[in-house]
Amino acid sequence: MTDAGVRAILPAGDRAILVELDSLAAVLSLQAALQAHPLAGQLDVVAAASTVLVTAATSDAARTIAAHVRTLDLSQRPEIDAALVAIDVVYDGEDLAAVGELTGLGAEGVVAAHTGSVWTAAFGGFAPGFTYLAGGDPRLEVPRRATPRTAVPAGAVALGGAYSAVYPRPTPGGWQLIGRTDAVLWDLDRDSPALVRPGNRVQFNAVRATALAPSAAAAATSAPESPAAGTAAAGTAxxxxxxxxxxxxxxxxxxxxxxxxxxxxxxxxxxxxxxxxxxxxxxxxxxxxxxxxxxxxxxxxxxxxxxxxxxxxxxxxxxxxxxxxxxxxxxxxxxxxxxxxxxxxxxxxxxxxxxxxxxxxxxxxxxxxxxxxxxxxxxxxxxxxxxxxxxxLEAAPWSVVGNPELAAAEAPEVTELRMVPGPRQDWFDDAVVAGFGGQEWTVTPQSNRIGLRLSGTALERNRDGELASEGTVRGAIQVPPSGQPVLFLSDHPVTGGYPVIGVVATVDLDKAAQLPPGARVRFVPDTSAASAL
The missing domain is CATH 2.60.120 (Jelly Rolls)
Structure with missing residues (x-):
């Protein structure tokens, strides 16, 4: 039995675990092992800079996966797809000059360092087709922008921290933009929709600006328009x-x-x-x-x-x-x-x-x-x-309609949601954690299918700096710098960079989905999932 490379296994709710590892190599090894030989009840495996999030269909499956992870030898080199993906880039990004100053390389030096590296696709990001690329020239490590842009164009080539990436569709973002490409990062018509998958190697090639017709680039890199509901099923009346x-x-x-x-x-x-x-x-x-x-x-x-x-x-x-x-x-x-x-x-x-x-x-x-x-x-x-x-669709011939059912009891004035503490509770003092579970929060009008934005007494962190992006789950309660929590729901991003103080139990998430603006909610800690690990 071995847990080489594993620093800790933390509960991320009642049906997921967050595995902390001591290197990116161990991250990729664990991801490859679980994807090559998935366990019963295993749903998703999300690698990040130093963690792997594993979600499961049941609490028992999550516990079984945690026990299995402890037996793996992560020192073995994983079998991954190391195919080389070449991406042509026009280096005319809005932040290219600023990155040149930050690094001391100048604009031409940044381009030379970016194209002179063979990057490794480490893990997926917050949007389909967004992949964190690691292993580039260490001189290119730059901070994210102090104020994120509300819209980054599709095809933007960017640097953030020690990583590089290409934005597959228009989206907000705080990375430094150094160029643009017409490569299609995400295409559902391909057998593998993502152009760059974890494990791939990526080589950026500088091309002249005239190589990209602006209208063609925009068409190639923008996300395909969603089909109108009900119109894409050919032949269906x-x-x-x-x-x-x-x-x-x-x-x-x-x-x-x-x-x-x-x-x-x-x-x-x-x-x-x-x-x-x-x-x-x-x-x-x-x-x-x-x-x-x-x-x-x-x-x-x-x-x-x-x-x-x-x-x-x-x-x-x-x-x-x-x-x-x-x-x-x-x-x-x-x-x-x-x-x-x-x-x-x-x-x-x-x-x-x-x-x-x-x-x-x-x-x-x-x-x-x-x-x-x-x-x-x-x-x-x-x-x-x-x-x-x-x-x-045509109903199955053996199917029958159900008998009328009784309505559920009316919702209470304050909805209580059971919560599994952590996995990032250590970003807050004990008094803050205790206060979080004891106070009432109000659902704000800014809530949507991505999550419930809550208002109440701000939660203060006990440390400065940023949390490296890691996988998140439905039910995660993230705490941004404002101290006002966000409860992630069905359309939440796959990864997030704010500490999660707790995760709502799966059985209570349906109640959260029905909370309108102005509703009051209280989180009740439940440590049973944590103790089971």
Missing amino acids: PGLAVVRSGLQSTIQDLGRPGSADLGVTTSGAMDRGALRQANRLAGNPAGAAGIEVLHGGLALAALADQVLAVAGAPVDLAITDVDGGEREVPMLAPFALLAGETLELGVPQSGLRSYVAVRGGLDAPLILGSRSTDTMSGIGPAPLAPGALLGV
Whole structure:
């Protein structure tokens, strides 16, 4: 038995572990070992500068993986794909001169050092196709910008700390921009969507500016436009038409685990229990795609006879027939929506998100195994818009609709969410940690599918500096420099650079998904997961 290279194994919630390692070589070795021989229940393996995050389907699987990691000899050279990827760059970035001054190399020296290095793709980043490249000329190590840009263009070649990277799509970012490329870093039409995968070697080549036509470069490096919901399934007859889309309505299933190493988060329904319930009532498998409706307002017209069910945040359901007659149907029970009829969802009486399931399940393109819309990465069908046509799959002949079910109890004035402490609790004094679990937090209007932004007494760190980016999980409670926590939800980034003070237990995340702005929440520490490791 050996734990060579492993400094610590920390709980990252009740279904994930964060393994601290003593070198990047050990990081790559552990990632390669787990990906080459995945264990039962293993979902995702996310490598970072000095950690590997492993998520699992159950708490027992997480504990088994932790025990297995302790037996691995990470001194062995991993079998990784070390293919060389050449990337042509026009070195005219906005920060090139500043980097030249910071390093003392001058602009031409920066270009020479950048192209003179063979970089190693160490780990994936916060967005699909973004890969941290290590092993470059140490003279190129520069700090991130004091104020991040709100938008970095696709194809930007950048330096941050000891790493280099290429931004695959327009996104905010704080790295120093030294050039641009027309290489397509992320393309779902390729067998391997990411141009650069962990383990690959990367060589940058300087080219003349005239080698890139600006319009062609922009087209090549921008993220492909998300297909309109319901339009990409060729040959499928549409079953519903969107009359009104409400504040935000998206197609969701149970998500796409297994691609976090490429920068793709699991995404999927925010309240997974509610989607499962709606599918159960409509006679569908639990993971069938339905519609997640934010704050009501959705109106759907049936183009053929359908059977639907609605669960989640309680709303009034009104059906208008072809003659203008109206009738109401209940939540949590299957009902018919006949051709020509229109269903309208009212505003929730409590909660935030309602789920519409259609017998057979909605048809949308399967991308990395899921039909879900990911608002963070832009993967999946576009949010619903008026006029969109939604295809409906044929129901399995053996499936039956479910019996009506009772509504859950009303939410309390203060919602309590069980929380597994850490993995970065040591960034805060004991008094701050104790106060965090004892106080109430308020959900702010800036919350979305990426996470709940909370307001309360600011949490002060006990150390300066930055935490090296590492993998994060759904339910992680990150604390940025402002001291106001962010509770990550379905569309959270795969990696983050702020300390996580705790992770909400999986069974309580559905409650978090239903918290509207102004709701009050309290985190209740649960140390059982930590002690099990």
